[in-house]
Amino acid sequence: MEEQLRNKAKELLETGCVKVVIGYGWNRTKTRTAPVFITRPEDADRLVWNPLCVNNLSVYLTRKFKDIQALGKPAIVAKGCDIRNIVVLITEAQVRREDVVIIGMTCGGVVYRQELWKGELKPEIMPTKCANCGVRNPRVADFVIGERSSFTPPEAPTGMVFDKIKAIDAMTPAERWNFWIGEFSRCIKCYACRQVCPLCYCERCITEKNMPQWIETSAHPRGNLSWNLTRAMHLVGRCTFCGECERACPVNIPLNLMNQKMIQVVDEAFAFKSGYDEKTHPPMIVFSPDDKEGFIK
Amino acid sequence: MADGFLKKDDLNRLRASVAAKGGRFVAPVTVARQTVFKETAPSDEVALGYILARNSYKEFLFPQTEAIAEFSIHRQGVELRGKDADARDTVIFGARPCEAASLASLRAVFTWGFIDESYTKREDKTVVITVACTSGDDACFCTTVGLSPESAAGSDVMFHETDADGWLVYAVTEKGRAFIEAHADAWSAAAPEDAVARTLFMPPVIAGVDIKKIGERLKKKDHYDEPLWAELTRKCIGCGACTYVCPTCHCFDITDEGAAFEGERRKNWDSCQYDSFTLHASGHNPRDAQWKRWRNRFMCKFNFYPEKFGSKGCVGCGRCVRVCPVRLDITEVMEEMSKRP
Ligand code: SF4
Ligand code: SF4
Ligand code: SF4
Ligand code: SF4
Ligand code: SF4
Numbered sequence: 001m002e003e004q005l006r007n008k009a010k011e012l013l014e015t016g017c018v019k020v021v022i023g024y025g026w027n028r029t030k031t032r033t034a035p036v037f038i039t040r041p042e043d044a045d046r047l048v049w050n051p052l053c054v055n056n057l058s059v060y061l062t063r064k065f066k067d068i069q070a071l072g073k074p075a076i077v078a079k080g081c082d083i084r085n086i087v088v089l090i091t092e093a094q095v096r097r098e099d100v101v102i103i104g105m106t107c108g109g110v111v112y113r114q115e116l117w118k119g120e121l122k123p124e125i126m127p128t129k130c131a132n133c134g135v136r137n138p139r140v141a142d143f144v145i146g147e148r149s150s151f152t153p154p155e156a157p158t159g160m161v162f163d164k165i166k167a168i169d170a171m172t173p174a175e176r177w178n179f180w181i182g183e184f185s186r187c188i189k190c191y192a193c194r195q196v197c198p199l200c201y202c203e204r205c206i207t208e209k210n211m212p213q214w215i216e217t218s219a220h221p222r223g224n225l226s227w228n229l230t231r232a233m234h235l236v237g238r239c240t241f242c243g244e245c246e247r248a249c250p251v252n253i254p255l256n257l258m259n260q261k262m263i264q265v266v267d268e269a270f271a272f273k274s275g276y277d278e279k280t281h282p283p284m285i286v287f288s289p290d291d292k293e294g295f296i297k
Numbered sequence: 298m299a300d301g302f303l304k305k306d307d308l309n310r311l312r313a314s315v316a317a318k319g320g321r322f323v324a325p326v327t328v329a330r331q332t333v334f335k336e337t338a339p340s341d342e343v344a345l346g347y348i349l350a351r352n353s354y355k356e357f358l359f360p361q362t363e364a365i366a367e368f369s370i371h372r373q374g375v376e377l378r379g380k381d382a383d384a385r386d387t388v389i390f391g392a393r394p395c396e397a398a399s400l401a402s403l404r405a406v407f408t409w410g411f412i413d414e415s416y417t418k419r420e421d422k423t424v425v426i427t428v429a430c431t432s433g434d435d436a437c438f439c440t441t442v443g444l445s446p447e448s449a450a451g452s453d454v455m456f457h458e459t460d461a462d463g464w465l466v467y468a469v470t471e472k473g474r475a476f477i478e479a480h481a482d483a484w485s486a487a488a489p490e491d492a493v494a495r496t497l498f499m500p501p502v503i504a505g506v507d508i509k510k511i512g513e514r515l516k517k518k519d520h521y522d523e524p525l526w527a528e529l530t531r532k533c534i535g536c537g538a539c540t541y542v543c544p545t546c547h548c549f550d551i552t553d554e555g556a557a558f559e560g561e562r563r564k565n566w567d568s569c570q571y572d573s574f575t576l577h578a579s580g581h582n583p584r585d586a587q588w589k590r591w592r593n594r595f596m597c598k599f600n601f602y603p604e605k606f607g608s609k610g611c612v613g614c615g616r617c618v619r620v621c622p623v624r625l626d627i628t629e630v631m632e633e634m635s636k637r638p
Contacts, residue, residue: 027624028632031435034624035532055623059534064572067531067586114624186329188352188361191571192536196622208573216554217565218362248622250351250538252329 001105001146002049005077008103008143010044012075018101019072022060024053032114035060039071047077049145051121054110056242058085061095062201075101075142079110080135084240084275085198087140091281092238094201104138106146113247127243128159128256140278161260168257180225186251187224189217193245193255194231199238206230232258237266237284240275269294300477301466302488303456308343308390311483318479320386323357325350334389343390348434349614353396353544354389355403358419361541362565365415365551369559377562382415387423388476395439395614397427397451399544405606406547415564424476427452428464430498436615437500438628442508444612446497457494465494500613505632508599514634515600521592529630530591532623537568539617539625540594545602545610548574569593595630 009021025036025046033052037060038044057076060068068074078086083104089095109130111117116125123131136149168176191207194200207215207227215230216223239259246255266272269292270283283291303311312322316339325344326335332347334354367378400420407416430437430446439445449455453473456464465488468474477484514520540546550567554560567574570591575584584590602610611627618626 027626028629029435032624037531065587067527067588188541190537190541190568192538192622195534195536210552213552213554217550217552218554218563219565220362223362244622248536248538250542250620252331
């Protein structure tokens with residue numbers, strides 16, 4: 001697969017079809033992968049593909065990265081789940097389909113965090129998304145690299161995130177409040193969750209609006225709560241459960257629980273899952289007379 | 298000769314002794330599957346088998362958020378009341394030699410021109426107990442920046458692990474000696490016969506890195522627009538994670554919080570990795586791309602700190618490497634920057 005990927009990248013750069021290939025490469029000691037930006041065909045051999053390729057590189061397609069856009073038309077190495085974020089970016093008019101070449105990688109899953117890798121991909125070191133993945137064969141790609149995967153996701157979603165959501169749903173409101181306040185109390189306001197998220201593309205985040213200061217920048221319980229809840233609300237109906245925010249969070253706040261819960265709520269209310277169809281707008285930006293109004297009591 | 302011996306079982310006696318004298322005891326504790334420095338409650342169990350706490354203990358000297366004044370607005374005008382730092386006797390237990398060395402750097406910044414008492418008062422009341430490293434990981438590189446697990450700079454008391462279920466205790470500073478004496482009850486004066494210090498973990502020196510060359514190269518301003526910066530660091534997504542865990546990063550912002558007519562003026566950590574950090578009111582941003590912000594971080598570590606303060610900007614703790622979501626490894630940049638003059 002790696003060979004095919006490199007050849008494809010080389011070809012795209014040689015023909016001038018794209019100016020940069022955004023993909024994965026090794027660090028110096030070949031123990032971790034990191035994003036690489038290949039601009040010369042002869043550097044295409046730096047591209048790698050393996051279960052350590054966890055990053056969702058579609059963040060680099062957003063307008064936050066003007067210097068990357070200045071390189072010229074990109075091709076992006078993307079897993080099926082990463083492509084879902086590109087699809088959302090397309091539906092939200094952030095990226096035009098024809099402006100990016102998507103090199104879809106068929107996927108057998110990745111590690112939850114790279115430091116867990118001990119040379120073998122086992123279910124217990126994989127994120128919940130992989131166990132329920134319906135996009136191991138990438139859709140919406142210009143090229144697909146790799147053997148077709150025959151994986152079919154289980155009927156009822158499984159994994160730690162789903163189990164925990166059930167446990168939290170069973171709590172009393174007070175218990176639930178205490179649970180989240182406890183988790184958010186560790187937040188250090190680094191904004192890694194926001195920066196790594198391909199859908200947090202605002203150039204001026206609400207936390208940066210300081211006349212008045214809408215979201216307190218202090219990492220005290222009130223400031224943390226307003227930050228984490230506001231960010232969650234801004235992702236409703238958009239978040240794809242790619243898991244990048246939780247992976248990036250340096251203090252292990254289980255952001256995936258919020259993400260998946262929101263996905264469930266949106267699915268119940270609008271029968272919508274984000275990132276599958278680049279022609280359908282997400283429910284929060286369209287009004288439809290058929291929308292359920294059950295929430296008005 | 299060691300100045301004492303502390304049995305691991307007696308650590309709680311030391312904690313109790315500190316608490317009895319009204320001090321707070323900060324130590325590594327496991328929280329949410331991570332080892333972090335935390336002000337311990339008596340029920341907290343101090344973690345012992347860790348490499349390095351996820352956070353730096355700077356937050357106990359330079360809090361992440363701190364009210365420095367209170368204000369209220371009346372018909373007669375604005376009333377501003379300054380707030381003094383709540384400097385308490387503090388013991389930091391379980392620091393590592395790399396981060397201990399960062400205190401001199403923080404002090405240099407916070408006493409440069411203006412004495413920031415909210416830092417100095419806290420540091421003056423802090424005793425740093427460093428435990429020399431017997432384990433490490435592939436992100437540790439203290440030996441590459443001229444430190445080592447043996448370095449005592451910044452520590453008041455140094456602990457060395459032994460196979461005799463305890464630590465050999467060494468006073469490093471006068472403050473440390475006074476601390477040992479003040480808590481004499483906690484340790485046995487003499488070490489048992491078999492208390493031999495364990496071999497320390499020495500991270501291999503990264504051969505391609507030459508700190509002197511990096512310093513010289515950064516002194517000349519013509520490196521500023523070299524394409525190398527963008528090539529090496531454009532993957533940075535501009536989260537502030539590296540700066541928040543770094544023991545020498547010290548930037549903060551002042552913000553007012555509260556209701557319309559009264560509130561607090563707070564001093565909050567800030568990060569040079571945010572695009573709003575250098576955004577001017579005019580809309581102009583001198584660091585308008587992420588690689589320029591990252592270049593600033595590198596400059597801060599290997600030019601500003603050494604040139605302005607003669608102190609270390611990077612102590613090689615590797616925290617930024619471990620925490621970075623895109624694995625931007627500062628040592629890889631150091632290596633590239635060592636290559637040409
Ligand atoms: S969710 Fe699917 S496409 Fe994404 S990493 Fe897991 S298995 Fe691969
Ligand atoms: S999982 Fe997190 S990073 Fe991914 S789309 Fe949702 S909010 Fe963004
Ligand atoms: S990444 Fe985690 S610690 Fe950082 S701002 Fe987000 S929730 Fe808070
Ligand atoms: S720059 Fe990185 S390695 Fe150096 S002191 Fe800061 S966190 Fe540690
Ligand atoms: S170097 Fe890494 S941790 Fe630091 S701001 Fe950039 S992405 Fe975040």
